[in-house]
C-alpha cells in the first residue's frame with residue numbers, strides 16, 4: 001500500500017470569500033491598492049490575539065506572557081500587542097526603544113543577547129530595563145557602568161543549562177554555548193556576588209526555539225523548574241523573577257501539526273504545586289513566533305510563467321531578499337516548502353503537474369515554492385506564502401541585488 005505523502009497543516013486562520021483569501025477582511029487586491037504595492041507582508045491582528053488566547057486557555061494564569069520582539073518588530077504590531085502581553089523581550093538598543101515607545105512599562109522589558117556593547121548596556125541601565133546577563137565580563141561591565149551612572153542596574157542571569165532539549169528544533173542551551181553563563185559556573189559565583197551593587201531580578205533559562213514536540217517541552221519545563229529551584233536555593237538574596245524560556249513552535253512544513261498546549265499546561269500546574277517557592281515568584285514565558293507567525297502572509301505577483309524542459313516556473317516580483325526563512329536559509333538543514341497558495345484561487349483544484357515558484361535573484365536559492373501542486377496559475381495571480389508573520393523582512397537580506405524593499409501592513 002502506498003503511504004500518503006505528508007501534507008501541510010490546514011491554514012484555517014484566514015477567511016476565504018469566493019476564491020479570494022481575506023486578510024483582516026481585505027482581499028489581496030484591496031491590500032495592494034491600499035498600499036500601492038504589488039508585493040507585501042500582511043499581518044492579521046485578530047490571528048495574533050487568537051494565538052494569545054490559546055496560550056492563556058492552557059497555561060496557568062500566574063505565568064506571564066512576554067513577546068520577543070525579534071520575531072516581528074513591525075511597530076504597528078508591537079503597538080497592537082502592547083495591551084495583550086505583560087512584557088517585551090528585546091535583543092538590541094533599537095528594539096529596546098521600540099518597546100519603550102509602545103508604552104510598555106520599562107520594568108516589564110528585558111534585554112537578552114550575547115556580545116552586548118557598552119552603549120547598549122548603558123542605555124538599558126538608564127532606561128531601567130532588566131539586563132539578561134550573558135557573560136561574567138558583561139556583568140562586571142554592567143556593575144561598573146551602574147556606578148558611573150549612579151543607577152543600580154537591574155540584573156537577571158541568563159543560564160546556559162546543562163540539560164539539552166530532547167528533540168529537533170533550535171537548541172539554545174546545553175553543552176558549550178555563546179548564550180548565558182554555564183549553570184555550574186553560576187553555582188560557583190552566585191554565593192560570592194556583592195548584591196548591594198545591583199538590583200537582582202532573577203534568572204533567564206532559555207533552552208530553545210521552534211519546538212513542536214509536547215513531550216520535549218514538558219521535559220524542558222521539568223528540568224527548568226528543578227534548575228531554577230537549585231539556583232534560588234544558593235542565591236543569598238531573594239529571587240523576584242524566573243523567565244522559563246519559550247520554544248513553542250508552529251507548523252511550517254508537510255507533516256507538522258499544531259502544538260497541543262493542553263498537556264503542557266497540565267504539567268505546569270503540577271510543577272507549580274511541586275515547587276511552591278517558585279510558584280510565588282514572577283514566572284514568565286517569552287515567545288516570539290508562536291504568537292505572530294500564523295498571523296502573517298507574504299504575497300507576491302506572478303509576473304511571468306515559463307516552462308523549462310517540461311517544468312513550469314511561476315516567476316514573481318518577490319523572493320528570498322524579502323523572505324529568507326522561506327528559502328530554507330534561516331536555520332533549516334534541508335529546504336522544505338512552507339504552505340503556499342494562489343491567493344485569488346483559493347479552493348480551486350490543484351493541477352496534477354507540480355510547479356515551482358521563484359523570485360528575481362540570480363541564484364537557485366531564490367525559490368519560493370519547489371515542485372508543489374497548485375491551481376492553474378496565470379499572469380497577475382497572487383502567490384501567497386503562509387506562516388510568514390515571524391522572521392520575515394527583518395530577517396532577510398533586503399538589499400541583496402538592489403531590488404525594492406518589501407512593504408508591510410497590519411490589519
Ligand SMILES: Cc1ncc(COP(=O)(O)O)c(C=O)c1O
Nearest residue numbers: 068071112209210246287288289
Ligand atoms: C532569548 C530569546 N528569546 C526569545 C526568542 C524567540 O524565539 P521564538 O520566536 O522561536 O519564540 C529567541 C529566539 O532566538 C531568543 O533567543
